[in-house]
Amino acid sequence: MFSSLSRRRVLALVVITCLLLITLDKRGNPIIDRARSVFATLLSPLDTSTRAIALPIERAWYGISNYDDLERENQALRDQLQTLRGTDVEARAAILEYRELLRVNQLSSTYTIEPLAAKVVGGAPSNFQNTVEIDVGSNKGVRVGMPVTDGAGLIGRITSVSPEHSIVLLITAPEYAILAQVLSTDEQIAAEQPTSSTSPSGIPVSDLTSSTSTSTTSTTSTTVAGEAQPGSSTTTSSTTSVVANTTTTLLEVVRETGVMEGQGPTRPLLLRFTDSVSSVTGVRVGAFVETAGGNNSLAPAGIPIGRITAVRQQSGNSSAIVEITPNANLSRLFFVNVVLYVPNPDAVGK
Amino acid sequence: MRTVLAGPLTRLLPVGLLALSVQRVVFAQHPLNDVKLQFVLALVVAAGVTCGADRGAVAGFTLGLLYDLSGSTPLGTMALAYGLGGMAAGYVHAFTPDPQWWLASIFAVIGAAVGEATIPLVGVFTGESGWITTDLLVIVPIVAGAAGLLCPLLMPLGRWMMGVKRKKWKAMAE
Known part of the structure; x- marks a missing residue:
């Protein structure tokens, strides 16, 4: 079968066929899509059979090697749950x-x-x-x-x-990109930028600023008192407990929109802003990032993505590199x- | 009819499907240092070192196509990478027609390194250039090393899969 073809011809045939298939698939071919679907259906029972054989061995191995770790993890998770x-x-x-x-x-x-x-x-x-x-x-x-x-x-x-x-x-795949927005408050920005006199460049979404104060004080006084007897003592117990003293202020939320991209499974996500000033004024480490939504977005607005872990300035460029750590643990x-x-x-x- | 049934394609497909299933269920779920060992690639290079560059390329192409069909890579990406890997491993026959296990392992390492490193390179041409990072310096040696270790075990299967019988050498009569 192969002896009739020279080595160079085999190589050329393999390369040309592959390039042709890649081109067809990248352009979107319904036959290839259908073939993938059929193949997935065919492979499914085979995967199930292999899993049925591999799983008991795997579990036995984990049972032997990871028992102590699992017990410790279980205890830690119970504490976390509480x-x-x-x-x-x-x-x-x-x-x-x-x-x-x-x-x-x-x-x-x-x-x-x-x-x-x-x-x-x-x-x-x-x-x-x-x-x-x-x-x-x-x-x-x-x-x-x-x-x-x-x-x-x-x-x-x-x-x-x-x-x-x-x-x-x-989301960590290099080919993944989505419109995202950073949510930070004026207070957050001001706290980290005390000398700045410029206002954030972001669009203020909410101008609600209200202040509510709740204070509940309960006082319990117990006095055990009898007639003052010589040699006796008077015990006075006074317990004052402050249940809550909370001041809630709805601050102005600043939203900065950009495109979030993956960089590979072992690297953090990257956020590029449409407005280069945004990353300088309105974005700080610790701010939350969520999907921005919109007509051309792949997801509705408001799905949390992660938190900003680093904002680094690029040399010779006013825009910054913003790194995000995803909320979800993608390895588990x-x-x-x-x-x-x-x-x-x-x-x-x- | 009998020739067709005994031919390599009728063996390649079931063995390839089984190898792919093992890859998906076992090797993909247990990465070593965050690197997934490639059982299918190890089988391809084993076929290459036992049967030569041409058959190695055909084995790599066929098993790579199955791999592409099962995943989300553009059809032909893994076929091209594994085809080149199988061919590179098969070049051991340029040195000796019946390589010893250690020589086969060395060429399996080379073939697997070629096969694994070609995947992100093909990605560059398909617009997915994000995979060319320093991580490759970890991924390629681990995958290639594992293929070198698995190769002596997989050589009989690779030989049977490609319908090639082991050469028997006879001493010349004096």
């Missing part, structure tokens, strides 16, 4: 208040879009793909371009869909939500 239960109540109240405000102001929110829960069934087999595979597909209404989140925030977008499975391109994904938001087809592309 702490989070307290803050959960507070967070739920804030979310309800937020939804109420959105309703009153007739604004849309990500919470109005129903998410579809999915299980992560596999990772990318190659070192040059930053994807995960989930167990929902077109049969459940999943479409290419839909954003995917986990409990902590955005993790990626759907790039390929078969009837029962979908591939999610993670088990269950995710597909936000059933269909982005503009022009934004999805191929």
Whole structure:
């Protein structure tokens, strides 16, 4: 079969065929898409069989080698859960208040879009793909371009869909980009820029400034007193407890919009601003980043992405490099939500 | 008909599917120092060192196509990279027709390094240039080293997959 072809011819044939296939696929070919879908369906039972063989061995190995670590991690997670239960109540109240405000102001929110829960069934087999595979597909209404989140925030977008499975391109992939906005407050900026007399360049979204003060004081005095007897003592117990003394100030929120890009699984995300002044005046380490939304965005506004961990000035350029650490732990994904938001087809592309 | 059934393509496809499944389920889930070892590439270079550059290229092309179909890389990317990897490994036959295990391992390392390093290079031409980073200096040696270690174990499978029988040498009669 091969002896009739010289080595150079084999090489030329392989290279030309591959280049032809790459060109066809990059231009978007329905036959190739269909072939991928059929292949994924064929490979699925084989993967299940291999998993059925590999999983008991894997579990046995982990049981032997990682038992102590797992026990320690379990204890740490229980402690963390206890702490989070307290803050959960507070967070739920804030979310309800937020939804109420959105309703009153007739604004849309990500919470109005129903998410579809999915299980992560596999990772990318190659070192040059930053994807995960989930167990929902077109049969459940999943479409290419839909954003995917986990409990902590955005993790990626759907790039390929078969009837029962979908591939999610993670936000850290170099080919991933999305419109994002930095949320910071005037107070945050002023605290880190005390001598600055210029106002932030961002667009003030809210000019609500109100101050509410709640103070509850309860005083309990217990006096055990009898007639003063010689040699006896009078015990006076006075307990004063201040339950809360909170001052809540709704500050002006400054939003800076830019394009967030991935740089690879081991590197932080990168944010490039459309306005070069933004990164100098309105963006500080610790500020939150979320999706910006808009007609050409791949996700609705308001999905949290992460926090700014570094703002570095570029030499010879007024714009800065802003690095973001994602909220979601992308190396440990088990269950995710597909936000059933269909982005503009022009934004999805191929 | 019998020739076709005994031919390499009828063996390449099932073996390739099985190898791909092992890659996806086992090797992709257990990275070493954040690097996913490449079982399919190891099989390709094993086929290359046992059967020669031409057959290595064909094995790499076929298994690479299966890899592309299972993932989200543009169809032909892995086929090109693995085809070149298989061919590079097969150049061991320019030195000896029946290489010893250690020589086969050395060429498997070279072939795997070529195959793995070609993937981001092809990405540059398809508009995905973000993968060319210093991380390659870690990824390529680990993948190539693992392929070199796996190669002696996978050589019999590679030989059977390509329908090649091991050469038997007889001493010349005096």
